[in-house]
Amino acid sequence: MPDDSPSLSKYELAARKQQTRRNLLLCSPALIVLLLAASGPLLVMLFYSFLKSGNYGGVIYEFSLDGWLNVFLVRDIFDDVLKVADAHLSVFWRSIKLSAMTTFTCLVIGFPTAYFIATRPRESRNFWLFLITIPFWTNLLIRTFAILELIRNNGIVNNLLTDLHIIEQPIQMMYTDFAIMIGMTYVYLPLMILPLYASMEKLDFRLVEAAYDLYATRIRVLRKVIIPLIKPGIVAGSILVFIPSLGAFVTPRVLGGGKNLMLGNLIELQFGQGRNWPLGAALSITLLFIVMATLLLYVRYSQKGGVQHEQ
């Protein structure tokens, strides 16, 4: 809080004002670019979601709620009756289901991995972390493509299994929900491990030792000591995986084919063949809303946790 207490001299106040002006001036170029190509367009999109859809893409500048109605409802072509849009609901459901499954799988694999890194000698931890960071910063499309090469019908897994005569026909893994989930797990796994590690690094192992001294079994120590202490990391990691999974576009498009749509692909359709910009805009804002609500819940959770910690 800038305190403008009268004890400051006129000179000091002027200097402060000048500093704030300098700060704002320094930030303004970045803010202008972000306003033009990040925040501003979101507002324009909100405006577009309330317009009428044009016949060949684009919009007609007339107010209409059709874009928003179409998110969950569909107007029958023949008798003009509004019905629940099953197709859209199933896409919403698939997005949430696959994101939850991805988050869970990442947690099951990521938790032991983060624990493993956190229990290495201090000098070698950076190396293991580096191994996690490398895939994190490499191209998402390429990592998805690598999975595609593995699981497609004449891909490596199927070829290996047929060569070993374990299976006769290649297993159809591509273009299934399973493929999307495997792909997303692979792609977002580092996002789970890094925050988990950040929590575990701070874990006080004297507490673990104390639990063992009190004859706790390993499972009990894990359940009653380690997991409760790591909880902030678990929540942070889950959020970091769940959010990008929900908005995933590349992975379901490459591994899911045209049938197994997720929200991101449904949005894309409205700007391609489907051509319903207001609906696409409304769907995007719905997705944004879900993401922001999740983030907000997380912020509130972590603030509450912080207060408890201080006591």
Added chain:
Amino acid sequence: MSSSIVSPKKLFSIYKLPGFTFIAITCFVMLYAPIMILVGYSFNEGSSLALWEGLSLRWYYSAWQNEAVKDATLLSLIIALQASLYSTVLATMAALGTTRTRAYRGQTAIYAMINQPLMVPEIVTAVALLIVFATIKQATGYQGLSFLVIAHTAFCVPFAYLPIRARLEDMDRSLEIAAADLYATPWRCFRRVTLPLLLPGILAGAMLAFVISLDDVVITEFVKSAGQDTLPTFMLGQIRRVITPEMNAIASALLAVSVLMVSLIFLINRKKT
């Protein structure tokens, strides 16, 4: 038994949990195996993914002969270089304006705005940009690269900002105050003291922005005009049609650039401590 020399640590370690090491090792193998296989087969002489027919650079050569790949590579580099340059300049200024200063009104809003591209799903930003840019394109008839450059610059800003800000926060003001005491003008003080000290952060930020821009698929796919394919959007288009071993070569090359950059950033950051 008298042979109780075995340390109790070996008998019972409080750090061990059953199965954890096994899962962790499996996890590392799983993270790297698909990428390794991809890179390995990019050097395969034969055209099949099933058979290994000897080492060769055939697919790298054939990718390089492909005009479309060449154009996409060039475009990717042009955009990534511009976007990383602009976003680094913007982020450096913003970092100077938000760190080592008294809290001022609007600072939280500035943070939120700078980090906004990290919070909003890419597909949402992409669609919003499509709506705005398509309208501008239609109204003005201009379809140049500037749309892609400004879009990339915007989402690169937070990535460039993070390491620069981290570096800046670690720097204390004593050297700058000393310079000012010795009658250096503010500009001279910035040029000769602040900037050299900040350089590792700026370098890391620029490289991060470069990698992020080079790898972007979603926003580019929605913002680009006809004929403006970057390497990732070219790959995305190809994957839908037919997968050739050339793709392995392109993917491996892109992968090499990312790994190189990230390793460099890692080294720069480590030197600091």
